[in-house]
Amino acid sequence: MCGIAGLIHRGKSSSVGSEMTAMLQALKHRGPDSTGYAVYGEPTEGELIMRLKVAEAEDMDRGRGIHKVIEDRIEEVERILEEHGAKIKSKEAPREYSLRYVITHPDDTGEMAAHMEETEGVEILSMGNGLELIKDLGDAKVVSEAYGLNDFQGTHGIGHTRMATESDVDIKSAHPYWAFPYNDVSVVHNGQITNYWIMRREMERKGHRFMSNCDSELLAVYTAHNLANGISLEESLRKSIDEIDGVFTYLVATKDQLGMAKDTMAAKPLVLYESDDLIAMASEEVAIRAILPQEIDTYDPYDEEVRVWQA
Amino acid sequence: MASVSDAELKKMTQDERAKALGMTTEQLTGKSLYVEFDPDAEERFTYPWAPDVDFNKRTEFDCDGKTTTEVNSQIRELMREGYGTIVLKNPRGMHSLGVGILSRLNLIIEGSTGYFTVGLIDGPNVRITGRVGWSCGENMMSGTIMIEKNAGSTFGAAIRGGDLVCRGSVGSRTGIDQKGGTIIVGGDTGALSGFMMQRGRMVVCGNAGKNLGDSMYDGTIFVGGEIKSLGVDAVEAELTDLDKKWLTRKLTQYGLMPDKGVDHFTKVVAGKQLWNYDNLEPSEKKLIL
Numbered sequence: 150m151c152g153i154a155g156l157i158h159r160g161k162s163s164s165v166g167s168e169m170t171a172m173l174q175a176l177k178h179r180g181p182d183s184t185g186y187a188v189y190g191e192p193t194e195g196e197l198i199m200r201l202k203v204a205e206a207e208d209m210d211r212g213r214g215i216h217k218v219i220e221d222r223i224e225e226v227e228r229i230l231e232e233h234g235a236k237i238k239s240k241e242a243p244r245e246y247s248l249r250y251v252i253t254h255p256d257d258t259g260e261m262a263a264h265m266e267e268t269e270g271v272e273i274l275s276m277g278n279g280l281e282l283i284k285d286l287g288d289a290k291v292v293s294e295a296y297g298l299n300d301f302q303g304t305h306g307i308g309h310t311r312m313a314t315e316s317d318v319d320i321k322s323a324h325p326y327w328a329f330p331y332n333d334v335s336v337v338h339n340g341q342i343t344n345y346w347i348m349r350r351e352m353e354r355k356g357h358r359f360m361s362n363c364d365s366e367l368l369a370v371y372t373a374h375n376l377a378n379g380i381s382l383e384e385s386l387r388k389s390i391d392e393i394d395g396v397f398t399y400l401v402a403t404k405d406q407l408g409m410a411k412d413t414m415a416a417k418p419l420v421l422y423e424s425d426d427l428i429a430m431a432s433e434e435v436a437i438r439a440i441l442p443q444e445i446d447t448y449d450p451y452d453e454e455v456r457v458w459q460a
Numbered sequence: 461m462a463s464v465s466d467a468e469l470k471k472m473t474q475d476e477r478a479k480a481l482g483m484t485t486e487q488l489t490g491k492s493l494y495v496e497f498d499p500d501a502e503e504r505f506t507y508p509w510a511p512d513v514d515f516n517k518r519t520e521f522d523c524d525g526k527t528t529t530e531v532n533s534q535i536r537e538l539m540r541e542g543y544g545t546i547v548l549k550n551p552r553g554m555h556s557l558g559v560g561i562l563s564r565l566n567l568i569i570e571g572s573t574g575y576f577t578v579g580l581i582d583g584p585n586v587r588i589t590g591r592v593g594w595s596c597g598e599n600m601m602s603g604t605i606m607i608e609k610n611a612g613s614t615f616g617a618a619i620r621g622g623d624l625v626c627r628g629s630v631g632s633r634t635g636i637d638q639k640g641g642t643i644i645v646g647g648d649t650g651a652l653s654g655f656m657m658q659r660g661r662m663v664v665c666g667n668a669g670k671n672l673g674d675s676m677y678d679g680t681i682f683v684g685g686e687i688k689s690l691g692v693d694a695v696e697a698e699l700t701d702l703d704k705k706w707l708t709r710k711l712t713q714y715g716l717m718p719d720k721g722v723d724h725f726t727k728v729v730a731g732k733q734l735w736n737y738d739n740l741e742p743s744e745k746k747l748i749l
Contacts, residue, residue: 175553413651414632414651415613415631415632415633415650415651416632418612418613420593420612433553433555433574433575434553434572434573434574434591435552435553435554435555435574436553437553438552438553438572442550442552444571444572444589444590445572446591446610447572447591447609448628448629449610449612449613449630449631449632449650451632451651452632452650452670
C-alpha cells in the first residue's frame, strides 16, 4: 500500500523535520516496514552533504565481526573522498551503519559516488547542497528520534512509509530514492510499475546504476536521466505518465521545487492542500490534519495531473 | 406517510405496495427497476432492533484523541440512550467514521473525514461540513449523506439506495458498481465514473472525466458540463420530460439547481451491446451456430 507525503513552505524555513514526522506517523498504517525522509535545509554553498550507509540494519545481528567490517568500509569511503579531492568538514554517525558527512566539493561528484559504491555494502543515500535523505526500518517516531530529525529546519521535504510488496524489508528498498548522481533530487512513490524491467534495462543501457530491485527506484533514475538531459522537472513528470506503465502517484523534490504526478488511471490516492505560504500533500487527509488541525479545503488531483511548486 | 398494516399491504399490487412503503418504481429502459428513497418515509427504514431515538435529543462528541472504534462505539451508546441528533467534532481525517448505522439518526460531522465515511448505512441522515476521503457512503442502503466540500475517489461505490450528495468535486470512479440510489455531485467528477454501474442515477453538475459509464449494465448518468469521453458501451440518450422533472426536483431539493435549468444536461445510459447482454446459453449457441 505505502504512504507518501510532501510539503513545501513558500519563501521561508520551518520545522520541516517535525512536520514530516507528524505526517508520516499518521500514515504508519499504510506501511510500517520502513520510513524515509528527504528534507531540504538551507543550501550550503561550497559544501556538499552526503548521507550513506555502509551496511544494512539486519547485518548488525551478524556477530562481532560486523563492527570491524564497518570500520574498514568507513576507512575506504574516507580514502576515496580524499582521492577525489573532497575534504571532510564534519562527520556524524546517527547509527553505526549510517553516516552523514559534510564535505568540500570533489573534482567530479558522479565519478566519486560511483567509485565509493564499488566498496561492498556502501550505498550513497543522498548528496546535495540542501538535501538530507534519511531512511531506516521502523515507524516515523523511531527513525526521527534515531536521526534527530525533529530539530531539522528547512523549506520542503517528502517522506514515505513503506509496506514492502515488490522487494525486501531493508534500507536499500526503502524510500525516498536519491536520483543518483544528480545532486539534491529525491523521489517517493506509491504504486506498482508494470514495465519496470523494460524501463530498467533501457536506463541501464544508458549507463545508469540500480542499487535495489524496488520498482520505485526506477522513477528516481528516470527523473535523474531526464534532468541530466536538460528536461525540466515538470516535463519529466508529464513524460513519465506516457512512458511508465502501471498505477502510481509519486513526488519529486529538488533543491527548490516539489512536484507530483498521477498516472492515467488515478488509482493511487493523493490529497492536496494549497495556501499562499504552504502546500501539503499526502496519501490520506489524516496526514495533512496532523500538521493543520484547523478546518481547511483539500482535494484529490485527477488522473494524469502534474503539478510543480517552487519553494 | 400514514402507516399501513401488513394485511393491507398483502392486498395491494406490487406498484401500490412499493408506493405505500415509500418507494417509487419506474421503467427507465427494458430491464431497469429504479428504487427511490423517500425522505418522508423514514419510519419504514428502521430495523426492529433499532434504538428508539428522539431527533430533538441532541448531543456533541469530540473525536480528538479517540480511535475510530471508540467514536463508533460511542455513537451506538448515545443512540441507545435515545439521542437522535449526534454532532461529531474534530474528526480531522479519521477513517471509517459512522459506518454500519442501520437506523434513524441525524449525524452531523463537523469537519473533514478519511476513508469509508458512513459506509454500509441504512437509514440515517448524515451531514458532513468538510471533505470526505475515498469510498464515502460505500454500500449505503438508504438515508441521505450531504457533504459540503469535496470528496475523494470511489465516492458512493456500490450504493444500493438513498441520496449521496457532494456539493464540491469528487475524485475518480464515482459510483463504481452502483446498484441503486442517487449520487449527486455539485462540481466535477474524475475518470471512470459510473464504471460497471448497474442501477440507480448519477448526476454530475460539472464536468466528467474520461471513460464515463464504462461497461455500465444499466442505470442513468446525467452530466451538466463537458464529458471528456464515454467508456465502452456507454451511449448518449434523449433527455425526456420525466428526466427533466426528476432532475429539477432532486437538484432543487439539495440546493444545487443550476441557474440555467436542466435542459443542457447530457443523459448517458448503457448501449447494451456487450457480451453479457447475449442471453443465449452456450448450448443454445451451439444449436444456432
